Amino acid sequence: QVQFAESGGGLVQAGGSLRLSCAVSGITLSMWAFGWYRQALGKERELVASIGPSGTASYVDSVKGRFTISRDNAKKTVHLQMNNLKAEDTAVYYCMRLTPGGDSWGQGTQVTVSS
Secondary structure (H helix, E strand, O other), rough: OEEEEEEEOEEEOOOOOOOEEEEEEOOHHOOOOOOOEEEEEOOOOOEEEEOOOOOOOOOOHHHHHOOEEEEEEEOOOEEEEEOOHHHEEEEEEEEEEEOOOOOOOOOOOOEEEEE
C-alpha cells in the first residue's frame, strides 16, 4: 500500500519561503512521476507541480519561477521549495503519485500566508 506523509507547512508572511517534504512508502520512487497538489478552502484540488522519473519538472503558471519540485529517490522523498509566497498560495498541500489508478491521499500539510 502506497502512503504519503507531508510535512513542512506553517504560517509565513507574504514574500517568505517554506520547504515541503513528502515521505513516500510502499513503492520504489524511481519508477514514478509525482506531483504536489493544493486545495484552498472552498476550491477544488489543483496540481501545482510535477516531476517525472528522470527529474523533468513542470509547473502551473501561477507558481512558475517561485516553486521548485525535487525528488530524492534514495531517501524516498519529494520536496517542494516555495519562495516569494503570496496570500493566494494559502492551502493544504498534498503529494501524490501520478498514475491513472490513483492512491489514497495523505493528510496534507497546511500552508498559510499572511499578507
